[in-house]
Amino acid sequence: MKLAIGNDHSAVEMKKEIKKYLEDKGIEVIDVGTNSTESFNYPISGYKVGKMVANGEVDGGVLICGTGVGISLAANKVKGVRACVCSEPYSARMSKQHNNSNIIAFGARVIGVETAKMIVDEWLNAKYEGGRHQVRVDMLTEIEQTQGLKVVDEQGQ
Structure with a gap:
């Protein structure tokens, strides 16, 4: 390591x-x-x-x-x-x-x-557990890459 x-x-x-x-x-x-x-x-x-x-x-x-x-x-x-x-x-x-x-x-x-x-x-x-946590880590990555979050944008917020 x-x-x-x-x-x-x-x-x-x-x-x-x-x-x-x-x-x-x-x-x-x-x-x-x-x-x-x-x-x-x-x-x-x-x-x-x-x-x-x-x-x-x-x-x-x-x-x-x-x-x-x-x-x-x-x-x-x-x-x-x-x-x-x-x-x-x-x-x-x-x-x-x-x-x-x-x-x-x-x-x-x-x-x-x-x-x-x-x-x-x-x-x-x-150790990273993945699973349900991966959705949230993916959301963090989405914010980082696009400066937005689709799930929030779709709700009009």
């Missing part, structure tokens, strides 16, 4: 710990984040990880900024990305099982390293 990891200046130390944690599990990690605590614009890392995931260069991504929100918003602007911010393990698992998330994000100013490791583990170990 190969993952991309990205971060901003607020998450340098957490990124280093999560990267090592993943590598210790035998996962190849491509680091596209910053290693400096000087101000760094999170959209750069979010975009880079998003592009790598969308292009199939990696199997998934991990993003970390102060809250996880900004960096995930940047990644979600890339077609094909489903980045989810999670602050606890249950949401991480469900994001994969129900939403087929391909990037997980969290905040270095919100959670601790041990919680981040649990989030990563739940996300990595979860």
